[in-house]
Amino acid sequence: xxxxxxxxxxxxxxxxxxxxxxxxxxxxxxxxxxxxxxxxxxxxxxxxxxxxxxxxxxxxxxxxxxxxxxxxxxxxxxxxxxxxxxxxxxxxxxxxxxxxxxxxxxxxxxxxxxxxxxxxxxxxxxxxxxxxxxxxxxxxxxxxxxxxxxxxxxxxxxxxxxxxxxxxxxxxxxxxxxxxxxxxxxxxxxxxxxxxxxxxxxxxxxxxxxxxxxxxxxxxxxxxxxxxxxxxxxxxxxxxxxxxxxxxxxxxxxxxxxxxxxxxxxxxxxxxxxxxxxxxxxxxxxxxxxxxxxxxxxxxxxxxxxxxxxxxxxxxxxxxxxxxxxxxxxxxxxxxxxxxxxxxxxxxxxxxxxxxxxxxxxxxxxxxxxxxxx
Numbered sequence: 001x002x003x004x005x006x007x008x009x010x011x012x013x014x015x016x017x018x019x020x021x022x023x024x025x026x027x028x029x030x031x032x033x034x035x036x037x038x039x040x041x042x043x044x045x046x047x048x049x050x051x052x053x054x055x056x057x058x059x060x061x062x063x064x065x066x067x068x069x070x071x072x073x074x075x076x077x078x079x080x081x082x083x084x085x086x087x088x089x090x091x092x093x094x095x096x097x098x099x100x101x102x103x104x105x106x107x108x109x110x111x112x113x114x115x116x117x118x119x120x121x122x123x124x125x126x127x128x129x130x131x132x133x134x135x136x137x138x139x140x141x142x143x144x145x146x147x148x149x150x151x152x153x154x155x156x157x158x159x160x161x162x163x164x165x166x167x168x169x170x171x172x173x174x175x176x177x178x179x180x181x182x183x184x185x186x187x188x189x190x191x192x193x194x195x196x197x198x199x200x201x202x203x204x205x206x207x208x209x210x211x212x213x214x215x216x217x218x219x220x221x222x223x224x225x226x227x228x229x230x231x232x233x234x235x236x237x238x239x240x241x242x243x244x245x246x247x248x249x250x251x252x253x254x255x256x257x258x259x260x261x262x263x264x265x266x267x268x269x270x271x272x273x274x275x276x277x278x279x280x281x282x283x284x285x286x287x288x289x290x291x292x293x294x295x296x297x298x299x300x301x302x303x304x305x306x307x308x309x310x311x312x313x314x315x316x317x318x319x320x321x322x323x324x325x326x327x328x329x330x331x332x333x334x335x336x337x338x339x340x341x342x343x344x345x346x347x348x349x350x351x352x353x354x355x356x357x358x359x360x361x362x363x364x365x366x367x368x369x370x371x372x373x374x
Contacts, residue, residue, distance in 0.1 A: 001039045001216060002282075002307065003031055004082040006075075008089040008099040012047050019134055019196065021045060024177075026202050027086050027132070029207040042078065049075060052103045054108055061112045064123060064229070072105055078308040079106075081233075083130040083280055084216055085163075086209075087154060091136060103157040110161040122162040125281050127334035129163045130212045130340075131155055131175035132205060138182050142170075151175045166212050176208045183200060216280075221316045223324070226274040226286065231265040234276060234286045238265070240315070241285075241303040249338055254362065256301060274322075277304065277317050284308045287321055295329030318349050328373050334366040343367065 005027050009020040021043065026225035029039040059067035066072045071202040072115035079085060089095050110122035120360040133150035135142060155165045162171030167173045178201045183192040226234060258264025268274050268288055277285035292298055301322070304314055322328070334357065335342040343353070358365035 001035060001084075002082045003028075003039055003041045003086070005041060005046060005080055005086040006044045006046065006099075008046050008087060008096045010047065010096045010098055013044065015047055018047075019180075019194070020090055022059075022196070022198065023088045023100065023132055023134065023201065023205070024086070026198065026205060027088070027209055028203070030040075030206050031094060031213065034210060034213045042082075044075060044078060046096065046098045046102075049098065051075070051098055051105075053101050054104045056108075057173065058112070060105070060109045064290060066105055069105070074236060075102060076106065079127075080123050081282065082127070082280055084212055085127060085131065086132065086212075088132045088134070089150055089154060090134055091146050091150050099154070103154065103161070106161045107157050114209065121281070123281070125162045126164050127280050127282070128166055128212055128215050129158055130166050130208060132208070133177045135177065135179055136183075138180050140179055141180065143177050146179075147172050147174070147177045151177060166208075166215065168208050168211075170323055176205050178204055187267055202224070221277065221279055221313050221320070223275040223277055223287065223317060223320050226269050226276040228266055230276050230283060231262050231269060233283050234274075235260060235262045235265045237283065237285060237305050238301075238303050241306055245339070246307050249340075266326050274301065277313070277319070279308070279313075285317070287317065289321070289325070292332070293329055296326070297325055297331055299331055299333040314345060322373070330373060331371045333369050335369065337365045337367055 005024040007018065007020040009018045009026045011018055014021070018347060024043045028043065031039050031041050052069045053074045054066075055068065057067060065076065087099070089099055098249070106122075106124065110124075111118040113122065131151050131154050133146060133154075135146035137146075137148070151174040158165050165174060168175050180194045181197045183194045186193045239255065239260040242259050243253045246252055246254040265274075273289035273291065275287040275289070276283045277287065285302070285308070287302045288300040290298040290300050302314070302317070304317070322331070333346065333351065333353070335346065337356070337358075346369050347353075349371070351371040353367050354370050355368040356365050357368055361365060
């Protein structure tokens with residue numbers, strides 16, 4: 001599971017010591033505790049990025065990225081590559097300028113596509129996101145005021161962009177808002193010195209983070225036909241998966257033909273049945289199927305991102321695949337002789353070894369498996 005936590009503060013000199021970043025670290029601690037350290041949590045400090053405001057050029061309609069803002073594109077890619085998101089934002093006027101720039105571009109991309117096709121689903125469609133805000137006051141009577149200008153404004157933009165804004169009950173439906181304990185003047189500093197009770201804040205945000213993590217546990221695995229714009233992501237996942245496997249079991253970095261070629265992936269998308277494997281609209285793997293005729297189909301390739309292996313996803317994907325081809329009488333596949341985990345997996349899924357071929361040019365033989373349907 002990949003979690004992105006955006007620290008939206010603009011205060012450059014605070015960097016790692018800012019309030020938003022402290023809250024992100026608390027979220028990371030809670031997530032790692034819930035997932036028994038199996039999650040990957042990345043904190044994005046907006047102080048380290050310099051996004052630009054949207055100028056309404058419309059180029060993003062064709063490319064799904066900003067033609068004038070590589071900082072935004074880098075953040076947007078990371079958001080797409082996550083399973084869920086958190087935004088921690090202070091109250092400015094009403095929210096930080098950099099966060100506003102990011103939200104307006106995500107919203108513009110979603111709107112333009114929806115305007116031309118009302119069935120369109122944005123790149124971040126249905127991705128769970130939790131919003132946590134904080135205000136510059138020690139008066140807890142102002143919590144609702146800060147909630148309106150911070151949580152509600154961010155939530156409205158995110159919902160328009162088709163994300164799943166996780167609610168936090170009736171009092172603060174759009175997230176969690178926390179306050180400082182006290183502030184004081186410092187003769188040597190123009191800024192107030194703010195003091196926070198981080199133990200109390202952790203207690204306040206933990207149930208909200210837990211709710212989002214439980215939502216992730218219920219996330220559904222599904223497959224869809226891949227299209228050309230998926231080629232770069234699929235190639236990256238494929239290369240990483242096979243490289244890690246071959247390094248672990250053969251001591252060399254390798255893989256099947258086209259393992260790191262976007263052109264090869266594009267060719268397969270156009271010529272074969274190429275499916276992407278998704279969780280919450282995030283691509284986590286791919287499957288290539290060839291129709292050999294007369295009800296015989298070949299499972300040419302299957303790969304699942306290394307972060308999602310050993311979680312039962314492969315088994316679900318094979319079941320989904322089998323149910324997608326109702327005219328099938330037999331499935332066939334080949335797998336390397338050294339890939340013992342693959343042998344066990346395919347046999348568990350009902351495949352039987354029928355022969356050995358090779359050696360192939362890479363210097364090893366492959367086992368041939370088949371599974372009859374019906």
